[in-house]
Structures are given as structure tokens and as C-alpha cells.
Amino acid sequence: MQIGINTFLTDEGIGPLELGRALEERGFESLFLAEHSHIPLSRETAYPAGGELPRVYYRTLDPFVAFAAIAAVTERLVLGTGVTLLIQRDVLHTAKEVATLDRISNGRVVFGVGVGWNREEMADHGTDPRTRGALLDEQLQVITRTWTAETVEFHGTHLDFAPFQAWPKPVQRPHPPIFVGGAEAAARRARRLGLGWIPNGVGSPAAVAEQLAPFLDSGLPIAVTPAPADPAVLDAYAEAGAVRATLKLETLPADETLRVLDDLAKLAARYAG
Template identity: 65%
Template structure:
């Protein structure tokens, strides 16, 4: 099983390039960055974990620009979004951003996408929260057409474009791995589209079989995020055949971030890759 990290890279914590170098040096396989274009001041949508929305949500750097900078200073670290709010984005521009980043990183990109939770944020982009799932389904089909066809076209309810040329194509073929972030609905979408699933970790290792039971009979790669740093949980997901486990690191200054990474390595060291000499 591979071990990754997810965190909000902001203007107040460790820089993306320094984080990437630190992860690679410690043997971590991957880094996943979340996305929020903005946080509406109304704050009607409740925070995912309840309570006040953490400060880093308001200050997140653009994940594609940040991952591009990290790609330039790393060699093997897998770079992912966790997750891109595709329903708030233009699908043609996003197809080019992903393909460009996959080229810049020499095929090291993973495309995590999700339907989002902040309804006011969606509305500011002209997205109807009631139909965001159907929109995401069309976007997933359309963006793969852009990546894999020399002359791509798509005609749906929400996405509609005539034959067009769009380069570059991604380095990975047929395209970078795609993981759908979320719970039960995301698992169903991953199955329908033949993509990966990216759920949040359970708290109790005994609950892992029930969480993954929906995928029985389907060949769906799984990356589990927001895992607690607990050896029993790590081993439980490894035994269940999960491809990747991703730990959440709070947004902190550089030295504090490095200490947090070192604490994770103490528990997950047997699953980490080779470390680099300081």
C-alpha cells in the first residue's frame, strides 16, 4: 500500500515546493491538494466536519499552479488533486490544465474530482447544486474525450461542444488516473464510469470491510483519505487491498510541518518508499 499526504497549501504555511521536497525525502508516495476558488461570506453551507470552517479553507492556493511548482523540484512524488471541484470549472480549460501538468510532471498526476459541499460557492459559478451530480457525469465523459480523441466533440444536457482540436494530450495513456471523492454516491459514480474511488477513512478498523463492501465484484482502485495516524487502521486498509492511504497534515509553518511528517513516518514507515539522503 502506498502512503500519501493531503494538506491545504496557503500563503501562511510551508510552501508547496518545500513540502514536496520534504515528502519525497521521507519516502512518501504522493501529495493531494484540495481546491476552493473562494468561500462565500454567507456561510450557509455547514462545514464538512461541523463547527467553524478552518482558516485554511479561505486561503488555499490554486492546486494546479502549486503542483506545477512542486513538479519542478521533485522527481518521483505523485501529484494529485483531492479534490478538484470540477462542477465549478470550465471543462475545456481544465482538460488543458490537467494535460499540461501531467506533461510537466512527466506523467505523475492523479486527478481527484468531486461534486463539492459548499452550495453558495457552486452558485457563484453558475452551478445548480441540485443537478451537480448529473453535470459531473457529463464532465467526466467530455474531459476524457478531449484527452483521448484528436478531434473531440460532446453533446449533452450541460456540456456541449462541436468537433475541436485540443492539445497537449496527457503523457499518461489513455489519461491520468481519475478518482471520485465522496461517500456512497461517489462509489456508485466510480463504478459507472470505471474510475477510482476516494472516500474518507473510517475511525474504527473493524468498519473497513463494511465501508468497502459496495465495491465487491468490481475492479475499482481505492485511495482512502483523511486517515488517523493509527497502526491498526493502516494495517487494516493494507489488508483490505486499498491502493493508497492518505494522511491529513494541518497547515503549519515549515518546521512544524516537518515535525508532523516525521511523526507519521514513525507509524507508517513500513509502507513508505526509500528515503533520500539529507
């Protein structure tokens, strides 16, 4: 099982270049970034974790711009979205952004997607929360066709495209790995579409088997994001067959971040090789 880092990159914490270098130097396999375009001040949608919405949600950097900078100063670090809120994005621009990042990073992209939870944020993008799952299904079809076919045509309920062509194509073949982030509904979608699944980590080894059981027989990859920095839980995920677990990194200034990474690197080293 590979060990990576999951974080919110903001204007108030360590910068992307320093973080990318630090992760690669310490042997982490990957960096997964969250995204939010904005946070409406109307807080009708409750924060899923409870309480006040953390400050980092308002201040996230654009993941693809940040990853482009990180790709330029790293050679091995896998660059993953945890997750891209695809239903709030233009599907063709996103297909091009991911393919471009895959090219400039020489095939180091993992594309994590999700339907999101903030209904006001969705509405500002013209997305109907009631049909966001169906929209995501169609968007993924369009993106994978755009990455793999010379000519693309699509006619769905939510998206409709006459024949078109678009480049670049990704370096990875047939395309960058796609993972669906979320809980039970995401697992069902990933299974149905033949994609990987990104669940949130659970807090005890005993809960791991119960969490993964409905998905394990699919043979599809699981990347836990984030997982607790608990060797017993990580061992349980590794034994269950997860391909990757990312450890949560709080958004902190550079010097504090580097000290935290030094500690987390000792844990990650248990799974190296």
C-alpha cells in the same frame, strides 16, 4: 498500499517547494491537495464536519499552480487532487491544465474530482447544486475524450461542443487515473463510470470492511483520503485492498510541518516496498 499526504496548502503554512522536497526526501508516495476557489461569507451551507469552517478553506492555493512548482523540484512524488471541484471549473481549461501538469511532471498526476458541498460557492460559479452530479458525469466524458481523441464532439444536457481539437495530451495512457471523491453516492458514480473511489477514512478497523464492502467487488482502485494515522486502521485498509492512503497534514509553518512529517514518515515506512 502506498502512503501519501493530504493537506491544504495556504499562504500561511509551509510553501509548496519546501513541502514537495520534504515529502520526497522522507519517502512519501504522493501529495493530495484540496481546493476551493473562494468561500462566500453567507454560511447557509453547514460545514459537513460541524462547527465553524476552518480558516484554511478560505486561503487555499490553486492546486495546479502549486503542483507545477512542486513538479519542478521533485522526481517521484505523485501529484493528486483531493479533490478538484470540477463542477465549478471550465471543463476545457481544466482538461488542458491537468494534461499540461502530467507532461511537465512526466506522468505523475492523479485526478481526483468531486461535486463539493458548499452550495453558495457552486452558485457563484453558475452551477445548479441540484444537477451537479449530472454535470460532473458530462464533464468527465468531455475531459477523457479531450485527452484521448484527436477530434472531440459532445452533445449533452449540460455541455454542448461542436467538433474541436485540443492539445497537449497527457503522458499517461490512456490518461491520468481518475478518482471520484465522496461517500456512498461517489462510490456509486465511480463504479458506474469505471473510475477509482476516494472515500474519507473511518476511525476503526472494524468499520473499514463495512465502508468498502459495496465497492470492493468492482475491482476498481480505492485511495483513502485522508486516513487516520493509526496503524491498525491502515493495516485494515491495506488488507482490504486500498491502493493508497493519505495521512492528514495540518497547515503549519515550515519548521513545525517538518517535525510532523518526520513522525508520519516513521508510520509510512511500515508500508514501504
